[in-house]
Amino acid sequence: MSANATAPVDLAPLAAPLLLGSLFNWALFGVLSVQIYLYHVSFPKDSLFAKSLVYGVYLLDTAQTFIVTSDVYQTYAKHYGDLDQLSMMHNEWLAVPIFSGIVSCTVQIYYAYRIGHLSGSRMLMGTITTLALLQGTSAVATGIRSVTLSFKDLEIKLHSSTIIWLAGSAACDVLIAAVMAYLLLRKDVQSIQTRAIISRLVRLVVETGTLTATAATLMLILYVALPHRAYFSTVGAILAKLYANSLLVLFNSRIRIAGSRNWPSHARGVSSDESAAHTARVFSPRRAAMALGGVHIQEQVVVHADESVRSFEMTKYEGIA
DSSP, rough: OTTTTOOOOOOHHHHEEEHHHHHHHHHHHHHHHHHHHHHHHHOOTOOOOHHHHHHHHHHHHHHHHHHHHHHIIIIIIITTTHHHHOOOOTTIIIIIIHHHHHHHHHHHHHHHHHHHHHHHHHHHHHHHHHHHHHHHHHHHHHHHHHOOOOOHHHHHHHHHHHHHHHHHHHHHHHHHHHHHEEEEEEEEOOOOHHHHHHHHHHHHHHHHHHHHHHHHHHHHHHHSSSTTTTHHHHHHHHHHHHHHHHHHHHHHHHOTTTTTSSSSSGGGGGHHHHHHEEEOOSSSSOEEEEETEEEEEEEEEEESSOOOOEEEEEEETTTTH
């Protein structure tokens, strides 16, 4: 223990943020890894751009997890008992603001691009892109300037850039969720299956956007309300993971599980084995792609020897992947 360090009555405010942030980070990294595996085995024919985005974000989050783990090892193992270590920044300047800013900005710009594709509005795409770049640049600036600072000095010396980063991130997430929901809900479709797909997409976009915006807002509140505590770093340690998981949730929403609640009601109860055994031939295969502002549904009619089953399968969201 450092000779100048005096043990406080309660160590939790100093020791808990980094430890809890690391635990939550690893938990979300596990969820993200499962999602990456599902994406890898389910969509091998996705575009190179989509694959680069998904795997690039995963590599960044992997690096962040190792950095956070290294900080925990330094603080709670190598320098165990040294209270000065609890107030030091270590590599948090890189893991939290810089990595979170890069990942969130990348995901938000991708949404901006897809919104531009759905709406045909360059102004709307430009507005979201500008907000994303503003918060991402502020996050990187916060990280670079905090290399030599402690948690206690952040509120004094980096107040403006941190506020712009977190407030801009939350505002951009809310704007993306609202615009995506409006663009999808305004589509006039007759098919029950298509409406169900759109409803599920809207729900996913709103839920993930609300989650990331809430996390950024919570981190901002903790930073402003308790500036001399490191509580905000707990949320900061998982911010990049929330953005990455929200992106993968949307990509993997294209996965359809036979017999699930999302499976068409007329196709339930017919197993893949039964379908193969009773199928005599494919009658007039019709693959009509119905353009829905970037969401394409593929319909195929299959005639069995003893019954007709019309199956709907979603092959690709051009507005997403």
